[in-house]
Amino acid sequence: MRRFLLALFAASLLISQTTGCAISPKLREAIMDPGKEERQRKEEIRRLVDERHITTRLQAASTMLESGRYDDCLHALSEVAKLDPDCKEMFLLKAEVHMSRNEFDDAAAIYANLLNDFPNDANLHHLHAMALEFSGDSAGAMLAFQRAAEISPDSSLIQLSQFDRPETGTIVR
Secondary structure (H helix, E strand, C coil): CHHHHHHHHHHHHHHHHHHCCCCCHHHHHHHHCCCHHHHHHHHHHHHHHHHHHHHHHHHHHHHHHHCCCHHHHHHHHHHHHHHCCCCHHHHHHHHHHHHHCCCHHHHHHHHHHHHHHCCCCHHHHHHHHHHHHHHCCHHHHHHHHHHHHHHCCCCHHHHHCCEEECCCCEEEC
């Protein structure tokens, strides 16, 4: 059957070239790769299903985190990692689990890795600063708070993290 179609295509191509007619690109593609459209539809469906699975697992993990079910939360996040190993929301939730467990160094490491990919995210710098401060790295925390304030000086959350030092007229963390 495929040979017949290729022969038919070659004949129609020859006729179209000799008569000056052009064969439609859609027809040419349908003959040369008859399953391409179906494969593309299946890939799109698979992508949409994976996206939905990620969303529902992230929602479940967030609920588990809020209820203190940290191990269950981490398990749900490991399922997300299988589908999308670069999912920012997954890493943020993982860091929140570490913060909730008082594992501040681990949380700070996750935030630091995220900052490599999202260096202009003021909220991420703020979260990193909090993890550093709780882990005892006040100098690192101050730098992270300052970076957050530079990126988003009008953020009320970041402004709450600052306080005035009246004797010098500066704002410090």
